[in-house]
Each structure stands twice: as C-alpha cells, then as structure tokens.
Amino acid sequence: MRMYISKIALAALLLAFSFTMLNCQSNAAHKSDDNASEENMEAKTDTVNLIIKTTYGNIGLELWRNIAPKTVDNFVKLSSEGFYNKTYFHRVIPDFMIQGGDPNTKDSDRSNDGMGGPGYQFEDECYTMGEPATGNVSDEDTAMLVWTKIIIPYMQSSQNPQSEIFDIVKAVQEKQSPDPIYGKTVEWYQDRTGYKQPLHSQILKANVLYSYICMANSGPNTNGSQFFIVTKQPGTPWLDGKHTVFGKVTSGMDVVHKIEKLPRDSRDNPNPGSEAFINSIEIIK
Numbered sequence: 001m002r003m004y005i006s007k008i009a010l011a012a013l014l015l016a017f018s019f020t021m022l023n024c025q026s027n028a029a030h031k032s033d034d035n036a037s038e039e040n041m042e043a044k045t046d047t048v049n050l051i052i053k054t055t056y057g058n059i060g061l062e063l064w065r066n067i068a069p070k071t072v073d074n075f076v077k078l079s080s081e082g083f084y085n086k087t088y089f090h091r092v093i094p095d096f097m098i099q100g101g102d103p104n105t106k107d108s109d110r111s112n113d114g115m116g117g118p119g120y121q122f123e124d125e126c127y128t129m130g131e132p133a134t135g136n137v138s139d140e141d142t143a144m145l146v147w148t149k150i151i152i153p154y155m156q157s158s159q160n161p162q163s164e165i166f167d168i169v170k171a172v173q174e175k176q177s178p179d180p181i182y183g184k185t186v187e188w189y190q191d192r193t194g195y196k197q198p199l200h201s202q203i204l205k206a207n208v209l210y211s212y213i214c215m216a217n218s219g220p221n222t223n224g225s226q227f228f229i230v231t232k233q234p235g236t237p238w239l240d241g242k243h244t245v246f247g248k249v250t251s252g253m254d255v256v257h258k259i260e261k262l263p264r265d266s267r268d269n270p271n272p273g274s275e276a277f278i279n280s281i282e283i284i285k
Helices: 005-040 068-080 140-158 161-177 184-195 253-260
Strands: 047-054 056-065 092-093 097-100 127-129 202-204 214-217 227-230 245-251 279-283
Touching: 047 068, 047 245, 056 068, 056 253, 068 245, 068 279, 092 253, 097 127, 097 253, 140 161, 140 184, 245 253
Parallel strands: none
Antiparallel strands: 047 056, 047 279, 056 245, 092 097, 097 227, 127 202, 214 227, 214 245
16 A cells, blocks of 8 residues: 655655754764774774975874775875975865865966866765665664665655555654664565665764865865865864865874964965975875
8 A cells, every 4th residue: 555645745744854863863873983983093004104394394194095095095196206296285274274285386376276186086985885784673773774775765756655664754753763663674675665776884984083184175076186184173073974084194283283374365375475385295104
C-alpha cells in the first residue's frame, strides 16, 4: 500500500525533520569524525618535513602523506621545483589564517592575486570511505546514515512514498529522535526504497585545527597550489570537510602570527611593502 502526500506537505514535513534531526546528526557525525581524526593524527607514519623560509622568518612544517598523499606529493613537487619562491602570503586575516601559494603574486599586478595556480586542479582528500553498513540498524551512526542517504532522498523524490517508510518518518518527527529507525535492517530500507548501491559512510580524515596547513580552493575538487595555515584556536569547525588538511606547523607559529597581523587592505591583502615573501622551501624529509 502506498500513501499519497502533496509536495507542499512533503516539503514542510522534510523541513521539520531536517531541523529536528540536525542536532542528533551533528552530534553523531562529530563524535565519529573526531574519533577518526584523532586516530589518524596519531597514525602519522609517512611524513615529510619542510621549512618555508620567509622574509619574516622560518616556518617548519610536517606533512602527512598517509592523510592526503596526492596533496602532499603535489606540495613537495611544487616546492622542489621552486614554484613557491618569490610568492607572498596574499591573504592575511588575524585570528583566522594566512594564505599563500599563488604564482600571480610574483608580479606587480595585484588585481589578480588569489586567482592563480599551477595550471591544473585535483580532487579533495577530506574523507575516506567507511565499511558498508549491513544488517540490523541498532546504533545512532547507522540510523543517521540510513536517514540521510536512504530515507530523505527517497521522500524527496517520491510523490507516493511507501506507507511503512512514511510512518517511520512521522514517528521520527513526533519523537524527535532517530529511535523509530531502529529495529529493521539496512537491507529492509534498501528494498523498500529501491536504494541499490552499498550504504557507505564517509569518515572525515582530519578537522581544520589551529596550526594546520590546508588546501585553499574555490569549491569541491578545485585544489591547485594555494594553501592556508590556521591561526584561530582551537580551529575552524565550519571548514571541516571542505578543505583538505595535509599537515601542521611544527615550528615558527610566532612567524605565522606576525604575518597574520600585517597591515592589510579591504580585500585582506597585505599593504605594499609589508608582504611576507616566500624565499624558498627546503625539503628535509
């Protein structure tokens, strides 16, 4: 048996569910992500050490190839080629970050600073794929995975949702809890909704924390050469999962703090004559 629901009612219902479940989902995700991040941070078995030599002093870096292999290899390659030499940190924001790596900053034309790159782009390395969920839905993480990956897309795309699914959605709203999702199997939800692919979770590799070096981008999978170092403590959680984290500062955070406080214009570009230039990057390994 199927139950008809108008698009207006469905939209209102889903909106209510989204707000209702936001805290549950956020708490579950952060719990899982934080644990995964801590474990990965402690497992830095494949590291590369570098020194960024700037006009304000040296910044020591430890890069994590096991966290972001493509990103680290790209940064090391560009550094060894002298790509970053004579560029400057073109975006400086106190209590947030310093950003550099744009080859456009090598000339005197400031109008295109922040728009340059190496001539190619590559994908993010923010998440790793978890094991596929199967069997009974008996924990909050699996319930939220079923909710976000199966139930919500199904309800959004179906004008005549299955009555059993519809009843579960109503119960979630009434109880303001994911508990009604429990007690059935992942396969049961897949069968009722026509969800064919394996139900994988995404595990955040690393949070964007103080002193971490991350790739700057203009959207998903648009990494090139630009990077930023976080100066906000303890970090910038609103950027988690949006930027690839690939290492941290091991020495010279005092230099980073000097750079973030440089006088700047309305675009957060350092004033002419005060720029922090990268003279060279030494790879220590």
